[in-house]
Amino acid sequence: MRLVYDNIIFKLQENRPAGISAYWRQLIDRLAKSDVELRLFGEPTKNIFDAKEWSQEHESSINYKIRRYLPFLDRLPDGSIFHSSYYRVSLQKNIKNVVTVHDFTHEYYRSGMAKMVHHWQKGFAIKNADAIICISENTKKDLIKFFPKTDPNKLHVIYHGVSDSYFPAYQDAPDKFKDLGKYVLFVGGRGGYKNFDKVVSALSATSGYRLVIAGGGQLSDEEKNKLDLDLGDRYSIFPIVDEADLNFLYGGAFAFVYPSAYEGFGMPILEAMRAGCPVIASNNSSIPEVAGDAATLLEKPAPELINSALKKLENKNFRGDLIRRGLEQSQNFSWDKCFRQTNSLYMELSS
Known part of the structure; x- marks a missing residue:
């Protein structure tokens, strides 16, 4: 079986590494160690998930900002399977295309040209795909909603996993995390629907907690002004964190709060659970699939409901039970399982 990956996602998320980069790297690491004939096309980036350890071929001299919207350009051996990291396909005959659909945030929350171009590109990839991976049942439902003519036999739900880098950490935290006190953790993107x-x-309505912000890049002026006005000096930000640092931050947090209005999967929920951190999240989109009964789920991301959930966690027995259930729930998801199901799909296409 000949398998071809384009690694363009590492460039697209170079300055703000996110879940798609993590997903792609987990697949690469397992495929590169298997007996699959894997070719990687990409370029070196500063993305912390970049596959620098593995040999990557250069796809084209066309700048990635343009190339991201184009079909894969290089000639591939007949019978190859092409799987793009971000909504591209090969139009070459005798090539099978696999597309992973992550979410529909552009369709729900963007507008104008950005929404139109993304929707067109996603639709073109879906139309030309031989198999489509949806990362949750909710993403599959959204795909059918926005692209109702899609052949349902092409759709395969394969859940993400959670890295083994997340676990209850009992050793001392690095010095940079030692004086944070009692804190609530917010991880990842902060725009719009994330409800940061x-x-x-x-x-701001309680004095009992510090806010620690991990990932998502530097604060905007608007974000900093709101934080300074509402919290004063009761916040800390770590704009880019690797998995080891994030594990310590989860482990030291009083709670991880994830009030997003929409997710295609919700990987930070599992990371927090695996690290032994209780989770407060919104009860919408894919989040109930991932969280199960092991998180406090809010019917809406209202500040008073967030504070009510934090107050419940002050009960040590309740908090301990939620941590225990979270550890159990996180065991239902693994990158090995994700890889096995994805590889089985490749084998099915190649037969």
């Missing part, structure tokens, strides 16, 4: 502002507003 609701967490800030919630903590």
Whole structure:
């Protein structure tokens, strides 16, 4: 079986590494160690998930900002399977295309040209795919909603996993994390539907917690102004964190709050659970699939509901039970399982 990956996602998420980069790297690591004939096309990046250890071929001299919207350009051996990291396909005959659909945030929350171009590109990839991986049942449902003519036999739900880098850490935290006190953790992107502002507003109404922000890049002027006004000096930010640092931050947090209005999967939920951190999240989209009964789920991301959930966690027995259930729930998801199911799909296409 000949398998071809384009690694363009590492460039697209170079300055803000996120879940798609993590997913792609987990597949690469397992495929590169298997007996699959794997070719990687990409270029070196600063993305912490970049596959620098593995040999990558250069795809084209066309700048990635343009190339990201184009079909894969290099000639491939007949019978190859092409799987793009971000909504591209090969139009070459005798090539099978696999597409992973992660979410529909552009369709729900973007507007104008950005929404139109992304929707067109995603639709073109879906139309020309021989197999389509959806990372949750909710993503599959959204795909059918936005692209109702898609052949349902092409759709395969394969859940993400959670890295073994996350575990209850009993050793001392690095010095940079030692003086954070009692804190609530917010991880990842902060724009719009992520409802970061609701967490800030919630903590501004209580003096009991510090807010620690991990990932998502540097604060915007607007974010910094709100934090300074609402929390004063009761916040810390670590704009880019690797998995080891994030594991310590999860492990030291009083709670991880994830009030997003929409997720295609919700990987940070599992990371927090695996690290032994209780989770407060929104009860929408894919989040109930991932969280099960092992998180406090909010019907809406209102500051008063966030504070009510934090107050419940002050009960040590309740908090301990939620941590225990989270550890159990996180065991239902693994990158090895994701790889096995993905590889089985490749084998099915190649037969």
